[in-house]
Amino acid sequence: xxxxxxxxxxxxxxxxxxxxxxxxxxxxxxxxxxxxxxxxxxxxxxxxxxxxxxxxxxxxxxxxxxxxxxxxxxxxxxxxxxxxxxxxxxxxxxxxxxxxxxxxxxxxxxxxxxxxxxxxxxxxxxxxxxxxxxxxxxxxxxxxxxxxxxxxxxxxxxxxxxxxxxxx
Amino acid sequence: xxxxxxxxxxxxxxxxxxxxxxxxxxxxxxxxxxxxxxxxxxxxxxxxxxxxxxxxxxxxxxxxxxxxxxxxxxxxxxxxxxxxxxxxxxxxxxxxxxxxxxxxxxxxxxxxxxxxxxxxxxxxxxxxxxxxxxxxxxxxxxxxxxxxxxxxxxxxxxxxxxxxxxxxxxxxxxxxxxxxxxxxxxxxxxxxxxxxxxxx
Numbered sequence: 001x002x003x004x005x006x007x008x009x010x011x012x013x014x015x016x017x018x019x020x021x022x023x024x025x026x027x028x029x030x031x032x033x034x035x036x037x038x039x040x041x042x043x044x045x046x047x048x049x050x051x052x053x054x055x056x057x058x059x060x061x062x063x064x065x066x067x068x069x070x071x072x073x074x075x076x077x078x079x080x081x082x083x084x085x086x087x088x089x090x091x092x093x094x095x096x097x098x099x100x101x102x103x104x105x106x107x108x109x110x111x112x113x114x115x116x117x118x119x120x121x122x123x124x125x126x127x128x129x130x131x132x133x134x135x136x137x138x139x140x141x142x143x144x145x146x147x148x149x150x151x152x153x154x155x156x157x158x159x160x161x162x163x164x165x166x167x168x
Numbered sequence: 169x170x171x172x173x174x175x176x177x178x179x180x181x182x183x184x185x186x187x188x189x190x191x192x193x194x195x196x197x198x199x200x201x202x203x204x205x206x207x208x209x210x211x212x213x214x215x216x217x218x219x220x221x222x223x224x225x226x227x228x229x230x231x232x233x234x235x236x237x238x239x240x241x242x243x244x245x246x247x248x249x250x251x252x253x254x255x256x257x258x259x260x261x262x263x264x265x266x267x268x269x270x271x272x273x274x275x276x277x278x279x280x281x282x283x284x285x286x287x288x289x290x291x292x293x294x295x296x297x298x299x300x301x302x303x304x305x306x307x308x309x310x311x312x313x314x315x316x317x318x319x320x321x322x323x324x325x326x327x328x329x330x331x332x333x334x335x336x337x338x339x340x341x342x343x344x345x346x347x348x349x350x351x352x353x354x355x356x357x358x359x360x361x362x363x364x365x366x367x368x
Binding site for chain 1: 185213335
């Protein structure tokens, strides 16, 4: 028997079960009814499916002991009380954790704020620090009128030595 | 359930009273053991209580309840399957113990067999047939048959698509038909490996 045939058979049985369960739309339902009217084998399959389904009704509903409800409620009460105790016991640790998180968060926010502020607003003393060698020697530079001569001295490394001497 | 959510103890008791029988029926037929089913029923109510604050009013309560039951039962069956244990044995049919099925059956008459079947014996056979189904098929069958759930509700409960439920129920009912039909037609007891009815 081909796989296609098996699939088609499974699909028809699927539709029959859905038909019995009232899960088909009206059009598909009518199509199945038309097939049932003309196919005795299909009618037999439907009957057998229905009959075995009805037999499940023979399964008895278990009888509950009178104490069952009580023991269920007691079990839930005990569990709820244990949950509450555990919740209370963990409260100090939970509070500590919350404070740690809040403190850490504030610290991190402060640090981020400082870095952002420093990024957008540079230090005004930075330029002064960079120009400090010039400011220190400004009187000596003024004595030399020729700018090119100054540049030559700079290339010769004269100012570097002076700066080095000063830092020592 | 909305009152349970607001910590109303009386409402919770009312909820237990209303649903415990239905829950126990489905769980007993699902796991095949009364003791385990009772434990699981209580476990489900405990989970309902603990999850009461997460219940959404728009959700159908029975669907929510049986979703929890399905998860609880699946976990229990999974952990039980790791232990070597014979399950889903049919119960004794009476104080004298079970008798052979064929003794209990009388000759069939007409198209639909109308034998005077012993009810307890028939229940054993049906239980056995149910035991043939895999866990998911059994759950879908029980929700459909005993809870009267639509395919859409079963799908929601079992976290499947409605089309998957349609296929699942079709295969399940095909299996039930295959196992039960010889019994209905000729009184042949189902032969299921490891699950034959006791006949002494």
